[in-house]
Amino acid sequence: MAELDLNELKRRMEGAVTSLKGDLSGLRTGRASASLLDPVTVEAYGSQMPINQVANISVPEPRMVSVSVWDKQMVGKVERAIRESNLGLNPVTDGTTLRIPLPELNEERRKELVKVAHQYAESARVAVRHVRRDGMDSLKKSEKAGDIGQDESRQQSDKVQKMTDDTIAEIDKLLSVKEGEIMQV
Incomplete structure (x- = not known):
């Protein structure tokens, strides 16, 4: 033994x-963080991918997350994935950038x-x-x-x-x- x-x-x-x-880290606190979107996966090129593999995620303001999608054909899919992620987020699309304001908790x-x-x-x-x-x-x-x-x-x-x-x-x-x-x- x-x-x-x-x-x-x-x-x-x-x-x-x-x-x-x-x-x-995936749980939302009062302030924005890039790791907030870690649990989100996007249907991309025939498979599920983490959002950070199709876009750049940044935090320009304490209550705002910005997602810059690299491929403009993917913008709609990324937006849908964020909306359907049960995180209670509503992205606003601006070209290839999604701005996600964080509502007050x-x-x-x-x-x-x-x-x-x-x-x-x-x-x-x-x-x-x-x-x-x-x-x-x-x-x-x-x-x-x-x-x-x-x-x-x-x-x-x-x-x-x-x-x-x-x-x-x-x-x-x-x-x-x-x-x-x-x-x-």
């Missing part, structure tokens, strides 16, 4: 945190976004706990098979638990920062 690889567990836990960061919408952020964080916590369970199961098997002693098993499981606690604390910190950004008026 192979020994428990703590680095592998750590890598998997960090993967959950990285995924959470990506999810949270009302209290109700802010609370909805906070709920979504909490769901993302909970999914990340669940993923981390799955990694922890895999590690603990592996330790129990090793101990049962006689590959490691009870003391070493306990030491290793303490390390896995500490790694889990640290990762969940990081997830909670990311969540509270994002919550602060969303609720900031």
Whole structure:
């Protein structure tokens, strides 16, 4: 039986945190950011492509995102993709440039976004706990098979638990920062 690889567990836990960061960056706060459009994909040249592969995204003003489409035949498709993205955005077309004014977030919408952020964080916590369970199961098997002693098993499981606690604390910190950004008026 192979020994428990703590680095592998750590890598998997960090993967959950990285995924959470990506999810949270897509949530809209009161100010514009280029990453706001990261979840948007466009039907281009026969396949789905991320919007940043068919256009340049910039933030000229705090409440405005500008999308400069490279191919003028794509402007309509990019505009449609943004409208249908469930981000609540209405682009205004000006030649090959789309200007996307960000509406003020009302209290109700802010609370909805906070709920979504909490769901993302909970999914990340669940993923981390799955990694922890895999590690603990592996330790129990090793101990049962006689590959490691009870003391070493306990030491290793303490390390896995500490790694889990640290990762969940990081997830909670990311969540509270994002919550602060969303609720900031």
